[in-house]
Amino acid sequence: MPPDKAGIIPRLYPSTGSPVNPTPAVNTLRPSACPGLLRIVQALDGGICRIKLAGGSITAAQAIAVADAAQAYAGGVIEATNRANLQIRGIGTEQDALIALLLAADLGPNNAGGDDVRNLMLSPSAGIDPQMLFDTRPLAEQILATLQNHPRFHELSAKFAVQLDGCEALAMLEHHHDVWLSAFERDGETLLAFGLAGCPGLDAPCAAVPLEQGHALVVAVLELFLDLATPTQTRMRHLAVDNLLSRLNLPLLPVDGFKRPVSGAGLHLGTYPQRQKDLFYVGAVAPLGRLDSTMLKGVAQLASAFGDGTLRFTPWQGVLLPNVKKPAAVTEGLQRLGFLCSVDQPLARLIACTGSSGCGKGLADTKADALQLAALQPGTEVHLSGCPRSCAAAHTAPVTLLAVSPGHYDVYFREAAEPGFGRLHARTLSIEAAGALLRARSRSNTDD
Template sequence: MAERGVSKESKADRVERIKREKDGLDVWDDILRYSKLGHDAIDPEDFERFKWYGVYRQKPNDGHFMVRLRVPNGVLQAHQLALIAEMTDRFARGYGDITTRQNIQLHWLTIEDIPYLLSRYHGVGLTTMAACGDDPRNVVGCPVHGVDCGELVDARPLLDDVNRLYVGNREFSNLPRKFKVSISGCGVRCAQPEINDIGISAVRRARAAGDEIGYEVAVGGGLSTVPRLATRLEAFLTAEQVRPVCGAIASIFREYGDRTKRTRARMKFLVEQWGGDRFLDEIQDRVDFAIDRDVPPLPELPVDRDHIGVHPQRQEGYHYVGLASRFGRLTGAQMRDVAAIARELGDGTVRLTNNQNLIVTGVLTANVDEVVRRASNTLLPADADVWQRNFVACTGTQFCNLAITATKEAPGAESPAEHALNALQERLGHFKEFVRINYNGCPNSCGQHWVADVGLQGVLLKAANGEQVEGALVTVGGGLGSESGFGRNIGVRLPLTEVPEALVRLFSAYEEHGAEDDSFRSWCQRTSDEALGHYLRGEALQPVDAG
C-alpha cells in the first residue's frame, strides 16, 4: 500500500492509485487468501479490486457480497443455468437477479464461499471476470441472434470476438470508468445501442449490385445522473473491421477519458467534448484500413423490441419462446425449471434479455404448448400481460449501497415494485399497448428509468409530520428507437405508498383522453406537466389536454 500524503485524496485519486498499485486482474490470489483468513482480514482497498472478478460488497457491508456473472449476449446452456440454480439455493438464500446487461447476479455470498462458487462456475465454462470494475463490462446483444426471422445478420461471431478481445486483456483492464458495449444484427435493435459506450448495429445499404449488410457505430451513450444518447458516427464497417474499431475506441477512452473526477469519467463526456467527427478521426488514426464514411439513414424502428411470447424461428418447424419474469428476480427452482424446459423441449439454450426476462430457443412446433404450460406453472408466463413483461427494477436498498429507496424484495414478499405491478394487473389487465415502466432506487439509473414510458426514480421526501419517507420522482415519455429520447421530469414526487394508484390513474387518463392515433408516449409528450401531475395525484381539478 502506498504511503499516504498529507492532503486528503479525492475519490477519483484514490481509485486511480488503487488500480495503479495492483491491477484488478491480479486480486484472485488475495481472494483465495482472504477466504482462509476471513472477512476481517480484507484490506479495504482490495474491496475495490474485487470488482474485477464480479464481486461487490452488499449493503449493509456486514460481510456479504454480490457476485455477478459475465454472460456475453445473455446466452446460457441448460447445464450452466442448472448449476447457477444449485449455487443460488446453496449460497444466495434461494434467489438471484437477471440484470439489464443480460447477466445473473447472486447475493448473500461470504468471502469463504466465493472461491468455491467461482470454481464451480469455471467448471461449466462461466466467468465473473470483468463483470464489474473500470473495464469493458459484459458485451450485450440481441438474445435471439441466429434464430429470429427479422434479424439482418447473426452477429454472434463478432460479439464473441470482441468479448475475447476485452476479457482478461491488460490493455483494457484499467479504464477511467466502466465501459459498456452492444453488438447486434437485430432488425429492431433490441440491444439498446443508443445508451452504450459503443453501439455496433447491423445496417442495410443499397448498392447498384444489390443490398449489402454492414455495421454502423454509435459512441458515447449512457444513463446515470447525466443521461446521453450515443452519437451516430459516419462509419460503415465490414464484419472484419468491427473488432479493431472496438479496440481503438477502448484505447481512446483509456488514454483520453477523465480520471480526475469519477462523476465525469464515463466516455460519454469525452464524446460530448470532442464531437463525433473528431472521435471518428481518432479511430481512423488507430486502424490500418480506410473507414467507409457512407452510412445509410437510420432505419425505422418499432417500439416493441423485447422478443417475449411465441415466435417462429428462421429454422423451419422451430420456435423461440420468451418468458416474462417479475423484475428479473428468479428463484433457484425457477432457474432449474427453465433449464429442464430448455434441455427437454428446446435446443438446450436459455437466453437472458435486457428487460430482465428469459428466452428458450429451438422449440419444435409440436412442443410449444408444453413449453408454455410448464413455464406458466413456474410463474414465468410466455403470454404475460404488458405490465409484467416490461416492468424493470434494480435491486434497491435491499442490497445496493447507492440506493436510497426500496424497489423489490425476496420473491413473494411485499415490495414497492410488487404493489405497483399488482395494481396495474388487477385494475388495467385489459391494457394492450407496449409500454415500459422502469423503477430505480436512486438517480444512477441501473434500472434505466430515463428510457421508460414511465420512470420511477427513488427519492426521499418529508411527510406532513416531518418524518422522512421513501418516494419516487416520476418521469414520462422516454424511449429508444427511431425517436429516442429521455423521460421528462414533470415535477411530481410521490410517496412510494401512493405510486400504485398514481400509475393506474395515469394510464386510465391516457385511455380516456388520448387520441385514436396516440401512443402513450406521444400522448405524454403533448400533454402538459400540470395536466400529467393532476392525473398522477388524483386531484379534483380537471386538467386540460395540451394537444
C-alpha cells in the same frame, strides 16, 4: 474450493478437473463499486456476484451451477439484469466456494483482469432472428476474446460497454453504450455503422466500415480512447468524439442509407418463429427481474427437454429459449415456474431496483411497491427507482417513479426534449395515488 496459500483460486475445466489459468482471489482485484464474478460487492442483504454472460447465453448445465451456487452459498436470490447478465445476491462468508463453483462451470473470464471488461451486448435472438442481416455471434466472440486477452483493455472502466447489432427484429435499442455497431445494407453489401456514447435506436452514427473491419474498428477505437482519456475520463461520453474520429487510422465510409428499423415491441415475450424452418423461440420475463434456484433449474430443464440445451437472458430482465419445436409446452412450463409470458400481465411491464430492502441508497421498498402497483393495473410501462442512480433501467421508461420516502414517489413522464427521467409531473405520491394517475392517463392518452 478454497484459495491456496498464495491466494489463488485454480480455475478448473468442468470435464477434466485440471487446474488452468489460475485466477487471483477477490481481494487482489482493482477497486471498483461494480460487482463481478471474482469481486463480491457488499449490500444490505449480503454480497453480490455478477456473472457476465457472453451474448446473454448460458448452457443448461451452467444455469444449474448458478442455481446450486445461489442455494448453497447465498440467500437463493438470483437477478436477471438489464445487460443480459445474472447476479447472485445475499452471499455470506463462503464466497470463495461460490466463486470456485462458478469458475468450474466455465462461467468466468479466462484471466482475472478480463472479468470487468466483458461488456458486449447482442440481441437475444442473434443467429436465429428472421430479420437479421448477419449472425453477430462469431464477431462477438472475437471481440470478447480481445477484450479479455489484451492487457491494456483491462484498464477500461467496469461500466464501459459495447453493443453489436445485427439488425434483428428483437433488439434493445435504447440502452446507451460507449461504442455501438449496427448492420445495414447498401448496394447489396452489409456494412457496420458505428457510433460513440449512444445507441442505434436514438443516435446518428459517426461513420461506417465494411463488415470484415468490425473487429479492427473496435480495437482501434478502444486503443484511441485509452490514449486520449485522463484518469477521470472513464466513459466515451467524457471525450470529444470529433477528436477521436480524426485520429482513427481506418478507412471510414459514409453512412448514407443507414436507418435502424424500430425493434418489434414485445418480441421478448411469447412465441416467435426463427429463421430456421419449423423452429421457434419462446421469451418470458422474471417478475421484477428476480428468480430463485427452483425457477432457474426449471427453465434449464425446459431448455434441455424442448430446445437445444441453451438459454439466453435478455436486457428486459427475462429469458429466451431458442430452437424449440413445441413452444406451447415450453410456455406452459415457464408459467408454472412463475415466469411472465404475456405483455397483458401488468407485472411484465414493471421494472424495479433492489430498493431499501437490499440497498443502502434506496429510499423505498421498490420491489414491494411495484407488486402493489401492478395490482392497481397502471396500464403502461413503469420504472420504480429507489434513488436517482437508476440501476434497474439503462433506458428512460415511459413513466418513472422516483422514490422520495418509504411508499412515496415523484412521477416523471418521458419526453424527448427533457433529460434524465423526463418531465416531472407530480411530487410525493403514494402508490395508490400514482396508480390512479396512471390509469387515468392510459385511458385518455395513448402517446408515450
